Amino acid sequence: xxxxxxxxPSLSVQxxxxxILNCDYTNSMFDYFLWYKxxxxxxxxxxxxxxxxxxxxxxxxxxxxLNKSAKHLSLHIVxxxxxxxxxxxxxxxxxxxxxxxxxxxxxTTLQVKP
Amino acid sequence: xxxxxxxxxxxxxxxxxxxxxxxxxxxGHNSLFWYRQTMMRGLELLIYFNNNVPIDDxxxxxxxxxxxxxxxxxxxxxxQxxxxxxxxxxxxxxxxxxxxxxxxxxxxxxxxx
Numbered sequence: 001x002x003x004x005x006x007x008x009p010s011l012s013v014q015x016x017x018x019x020i021l022n023c024d025y026t027n028s029m030f031d032y033f034l035w036y037k038x039x040x041x042x043x044x045x046x047x048x049x050x051x052x053x054x055x056x057x058x059x060x061x062x063x064x065x066l067n068k069s070a071k072h073l074s075l076h077i078v079x080x081x082x083x084x085x086x087x088x089x090x091x092x093x094x095x096x097x098x099x100x101x102x103x104x105x106x107x108t109t110l111q112v113k114p
Numbered sequence: 115x116x117x118x119x120x121x122x123x124x125x126x127x128x129x130x131x132x133x134x135x136x137x138x139x140x141x142g143h144n145s146l147f148w149y150r151q152t153m154m155r156g157l158e159l160l161i162y163f164n165n166n167v168p169i170d171d172x173x174x175x176x177x178x179x180x181x182x183x184x185x186x187x188x189x190x191x192x193x194q195x196x197x198x199x200x201x202x203x204x205x206x207x208x209x210x211x212x213x214x215x216x217x218x219x220x221x222x223x224x225x226x227x
Binding site: 044089 | 118145147149153154155156157158159162170205207209210211212213214215216217218219220221
């Protein structure tokens with residue numbers, strides 16, 4: 001059973017516009033959330049994260065929002081650039097055992113059109 | 115630092131053959147994770163090690179899969195015998211124990227014919 005879900009397999013936006021990628025989770029004990037970005041033929045790389053005690057974290061063009069009551073987080077990219085075209089994975093940290101174990105979603109493929 | 119190193123980058127084999135994937139984590143990292151990426155399930159955690167000790171292998175699909183970490187700088191994931199449904203991209207990642215951020219290798223694309 002998927003504890004972290006990204007229900008949109010793909011998203012296409014125009015360059016300069018906002019990209020919004022969504023992620024839902026089921027376990028209210030998750031205490032940290034991360035977004036990873038993956039280009040073809042490369043491994044995922046860390047993009048941005050947020051602790052469960054916050055509701056927003058911003059880093060340049062990237063902002064992550066967390067809505068704990070809805071068990072939902074989103075990644076906003078403003079303005080979107082063609083180089084942002086990649087697969088984006090949402091991940092949640094499993095708090096049990098303090099091992100750094102992450103549970104990933106299925107990924108959303110973002111295409112930014114010039 | 116060279117980052118996480120995986121080999122081979124591509125592997126094509128026939129059903130029934132043994133496959134061994136290799137990983138060298140980032141020096142100083144003491145947690146190591148093996149993932150499998152598929153379209154349906156995204157990134158699935160197969161097994162992870164902490165200080166060379168397997169902590170959780172509940173994600174390993176079946177007994178055909180096994181993983182070892184004989185020392186802090188090397189791990190293997192073995193599939194024996196391989197089946198076509200094992201075809202996927204396999205990633206290795208490492209981190210400092212307790213840190214949320216994991217660093218991924220470039221992956222091994224496995225094709226089982």
